[in-house]
Amino acid sequence: MEVDKGKGEAEETRKVAEADRDTVTLKSSDGKLFEVSKEAAARLSTVLAGMIAGGSIDDNGTDLKQIGSEALENVVDYCNKHANSIPSAALISSSISFNTAPFKEPEEWERKFVDRLSHDALFDLVEAANFLGMERLLDVTCHKISEMMKGKSPDQIREVFNIKNDYTKEELEEIRQELAWAFYDD
Amino acid sequence: MDSGVQAPADGVSTAGGFTAYTIVSGRLSSPGCIIFVCCSSVAKISVGFLRSWRLTKYSSSWFLEAGGGKKMIQDGGTKATPAGAATSPSHGKDSSERNTMMLPACAGVLTAHSPGKDSSCERSLTNLDAKAKHSSCDWEGGCQHDSFTFLRIFLQLTDDYSRSWESDDGGSRVSFLPSLKAPSACDDYELPAGKHQCMDGNLAQQGGVRPNDDESCDDLCHKAGLEVPSVSRRISFPNLNKDALMEIFSRLDHDDLLRTATASRFFRNIIILPDFRHHYRATHKGTMLGFFVKLKARDLEKYPYVGCDGLSAPLSQASSSVSDLWTSENTRPNSHWPYFELLDSRDGKLLLFAGNSRREQDMFVFYPHARYSRSPKAIFKLSSHVDLSIYINKGQFPLNLFFIRSLNLGLTFCLATIELPEIGDTRKITSRMSHILCRGPGEGSQLFLVAVSGRNICMYTYSKPSMSWEKKSNWLAPGCSKDKAVKVIGTSESEDLILVKTSTQDVVSIKMETGLAKLVGSCESDEVLVYEQECPAISQML
Numbered sequence: 001m002e003v004d005k006g007k008g009e010a011e012e013t014r015k016v017a018e019a020d021r022d023t024v025t026l027k028s029s030d031g032k033l034f035e036v037s038k039e040a041a042a043r044l045s046t047v048l049a050g051m052i053a054g055g056s057i058d059d060n061g062t063d064l065k066q067i068g069s070e071a072l073e074n075v076v077d078y079c080n081k082h083a084n085s086i087p088s089a090a091l092i093s094s095s096i097s098f099n100t101a102p103f104k105e106p107e108e109w110e111r112k113f114v115d116r117l118s119h120d121a122l123f124d125l126v127e128a129a130n131f132l133g134m135e136r137l138l139d140v141t142c143h144k145i146s147e148m149m150k151g152k153s154p155d156q157i158r159e160v161f162n163i164k165n166d167y168t169k170e171e172l173e174e175i176r177q178e179l180a181w182a183f184y185d186d
Numbered sequence: 187m188d189s190g191v192q193a194p195a196d197g198v199s200t201a202g203g204f205t206a207y208t209i210v211s212g213r214l215s216s217p218g219c220i221i222f223v224c225c226s227s228v229a230k231i232s233v234g235f236l237r238s239w240r241l242t243k244y245s246s247s248w249f250l251e252a253g254g255g256k257k258m259i260q261d262g263g264t265k266a267t268p269a270g271a272a273t274s275p276s277h278g279k280d281s282s283e284r285n286t287m288m289l290p291a292c293a294g295v296l297t298a299h300s301p302g303k304d305s306s307c308e309r310s311l312t313n314l315d316a317k318a319k320h321s322s323c324d325w326e327g328g329c330q331h332d333s334f335t336f337l338r339i340f341l342q343l344t345d346d347y348s349r350s351w352e353s354d355d356g357g358s359r360v361s362f363l364p365s366l367k368a369p370s371a372c373d374d375y376e377l378p379a380g381k382h383q384c385m386d387g388n389l390a391q392q393g394g395v396r397p398n399d400d401e402s403c404d405d406l407c408h409k410a411g412l413e414v415p416s417v418s419r420r421i422s423f424p425n426l427n428k429d430a431l432m433e434i435f436s437r438l439d440h441d442d443l444l445r446t447a448t449a450s451r452f453f454r455n456i457i458i459l460p461d462f463r464h465h466y467r468a469t470h471k472g473t474m475l476g477f478f479v480k481l482k483a484r485d486l487e488k489y490p491y492v493g494c495d496g497l498s499a500p501l502s503q504a505s506s507s508v509s510d511l512w513t514s515e516n517t518r519p520n521s522h523w524p525y526f527e528l529l530d531s532r533d534g535k536l537l538l539f540a541g542n543s544r545r546e547q548d549m550f551v552f553y554p555h556a557r558y559s560r561s562p563k564a565i566f567k568l569s570s571h572v573d574l575s576i577y578i579n580k581g582q583f584p585l586n587l588f589f590i591r592s593l594n595l596g597l598t599f600c601l602a603t604i605e606l607p608e609i610g611d612t613r614k615i616t617s618r619m620s621h622i623l624c625r626g627p628g629e630g631s632q633l634f635l636v637a638v639s640g641r642n643i644c645m646y647t648y649s650k651p652s653m654s655w656e657k658k659s660n661w662l663a664p665g666c667s668k669d670k671a672v673k674v675i676g677t678s679e680s681e682d683l684i685l686v687k688t689s690t691q692d693v694v695s696i697k698m699e700t701g702l703a704k705l706v707g708s709c710e711s712d713e714v715l716v717y718e719q720e721c722p723a724i725s726q727m728l
Contacts, residue, residue, distance in 0.1 A: 150438070
């Protein structure tokens with residue numbers, strides 16, 4: 001019982017110490033460490049906000065195994081540079097439900113932020129934003145990809161996603177007959 | 187069910203977002219996830235599974251809830267919302283009338299779940315009681331049952347469903363989907379709406395729950411005998427999961443979405459998922475394809491479908507398909523129920539009060555599918571000044587109205603605002619939108635959209651000069667010509683349209699926000715139900 005109590009106190013002390021720090025350390029899947037301001041992380045990411053509030057942030061770097069170093073670098077870059085201009089993620093999620101949230105157009109700096117990204121980096125960033133519950137970043141990156149798809153033919157869309165046509169010939173023929181207008185590249 | 191109502195075939199579900207099902211076999215395969223076989227009545231057996239379920243005891247009855255049921259119970263403390271109350275309040279007076287009509291049917295649904303009538307149900311409840319020793323259990327509670335049988339359940343779908351009868355496809359899936367076609371395997375394995383889907387390793391990240399660390403939802407689907415398309419594994423380059431793809435796709439317009447579906451079968455499977463459709467519907471408005479006319483005739487003849495005129499080819503085809511589905515032998519409502527009333531139409535779905543006889547009727551959502559397109563614009567003349575009379579408390583008061591603003595929103599569109607004079611005791615008029623047809627100086631007449639709030643009145647013009655006036659109680663009416671009257675006969679909520687019938691039986695739709703008007707068809711009835719496709723691009727693929 002005493003031991004448990006001691007452990008509990010130590011845990012409490014660790015949490016207090018963590019709470020005093022201004023930054024949190026995030027570790028990418030390939031082991032690289034990134035520091036991001038606690039305020040920015042909490043404001044922009046619901047997942048990180050929850051972890052910070054719950055005291056589950058690791059001093060040695062919170063493991064984010066699903067996010068590569070390049071994507072995490074972009075995430076941190078986004079957080080550090082622009083946190084102050086974005087309303088709290090918690091506020092966004094509490095005030096607007098997922099199903100009814102209108103899509104907000106990206107601001108100019110956000111456009112530039114995603115425009116400079118390579119194809120791979122953009123998709124990785126979508127994954128990372130989705131993973132971390134970064135509504136705004138997800139919004140911006142998804143908007144960018146949807147713009148890349150707009151007005152494109154099915155073939156061009158496959159190019160964007162680098163996927164193969166998995167319809168059978170018969171299915172494709174059926175689709176072409178039924179939805180001829182969709183294949184306006186032909 | 188005990189209600190005596192014939193179970194609907196595919197394409198329908200009971201209304202109000204509530205569906206009564208009897209589980210004839212169930213297995214708790216992992217914490218919080220149930221695979222079950224259920225039977226809606228004698229004719230319908232469904233296989234599926236539920237996640238985020240909750241078992242709750244009300245009085246002497248047990249109910250299994252999924253989707254937004256938990257919240258509802260916590261908030262309201264009642265076991266069900268009457269389907270009538272679930273009707274959108276935006277229907278105004280109509281909703282109260284509908285409530286009156288719906289309550290008996292709802293009572294029938296609830297009666298169907300009353301315990302004690304089925305001894306097998308009682309046995310099951312006894313077993314559960316003995317095992318659980320809780321009156322309520324859920325995920326967090328950690329209450330687990332190894333198996334159960336013959337449990338009567340009451341499914342309440344997502345929050346949206348409890349508020350609005352029409353939503354029946356985005357939440358928990360038990361294969362009673364409102365599709366005239368048999369639901370695909372992809373439909374069947376879907377989980378309640380929201381972000382926390384059956385996805386590749388994405389649940390815990392989002393704060394959602396996963397059935398089991400060792401057992402994915404896909405595995406569960408396979409166990410239930412359902413085909414599950416591979417998720418992101420097929421995508422070679424951007425290894426996006428379904429969540430992310432859904433986010434991206436939801437930002438596409440209808441045409442691009444349709445093209446995306448033709449790019450890959452995997453994409454198509456995502457797009458036709460109920461969850462995606464639910465999300466997409468919330469962010470993209472539907473389009474009016476036509477309207478159902480209410481006539482004083484019997485059954486189907488009572489509600490003929492009139493497709494909009496001037497639709498583009500794909501839309502026209504979509505509208506025709508609605509007409510076909512409404513009348514063809516296999517898909518018309520009469521093939522399910524000998525008797526039915528058409529109560530409402532919303533988001534591509536129809537609310538029916540139907541049954542085997544006039545005494546045994548229940549509410550159902552009927553869901554014909556169609557396609558999407560835009561309709562032509564019309565050109566109207568406007569005048570800058572009109573003389574009006576306003577009728578308040580049976581008194582007529584003249585008003586001179588000058589348009590103070592002219593906007594160009596595709597069509598010229600004028601706005602005039604005035605303050606009503608103090609008239610006797612009547613100093614305030616409650617907020618109201620109305621429509622008038624009045625004569626301008628010189629040429630013809632104009633139709634106006636009028637918004638009255640307190641003593642302020644705003645008028646928007648958008649009408650044909652050739653129209654005449656109509657006098658109607660509590661309408662602004664500067665004059666009267668009964669043979670050339672117009673009437674508001676219907677509304678379309680998602681498109682913010684009103685439908686006005688002219689003396690020549692033409693039906694004109696008018697966009698409330700912009701005043702854009704167009705001729706959409708013709709009918710003799712004074713009441714129509716606008717048919718809007720909730721997501722035509724997606725429905726086209728089903």
